Amino acid sequence: MKQVVLTGPREAGKTTFCLDLASRAEQEGYSVCGILTLTERGVRLTARDLDGQSERELAIYNHPGTTGNLKTRRWDFRPETLEWGNRQIQKASPSDLFILDEAGILEFKKNGGWTGGMERMDRSRDRLSVIVVRPELTDQALARWPSAELFEIDPSRREKSALLTEKLILLLQSL
DSSP states (O other), X not given: OEEEEEEOOTTSSHHHHHHHHHHHHHHTTOOEEEEEEEEXXXXXXXXXXXXXXXXXXXXXXXXXXXXXXXXXXXXXXXXXXXXXXXXXXXXXXXXXXEEEEEEOXXXXXXXXXXXXXXXXXXXXXXXXXXXXXXXXXXXXXXHHSTXXXXXXXXXXXXXXXXXXXXXXXXXXXXX
């Protein structure tokens, strides 16, 4: 069992990297599960279940006057989608590759959000687990999972993403 913390600045390509990694792992015959967060900048976030490929609206951009209990500076989250995503994560069988894109303020500071994904990472159910976090939360992620390896996506060096995908596929093969 191996854990990876993946980080990089906003719009660095972390979700695109996760999509590519999941696709490549499936092409190689590995089982993949987890949740991806797809962004429509300044409009909405969509959660995609990698196991069933279904999607739900996760959040809307936090316009003045929006209300809700699960808010961050940018987003107003839908609790029913978080509950759905956590159920999807919990019911998924142990897999070769688990991806949680992304854990942020809700998970690390408010004990909410993708709690099922955080717990799954804690239990190390999967051969390889990849969790995406913002750079400002990297220290907290590494404190929670001290044996995790840290990888950074550099938006100015997108060609390195393909090399990182290859490295993680080789890591998966070695587990």
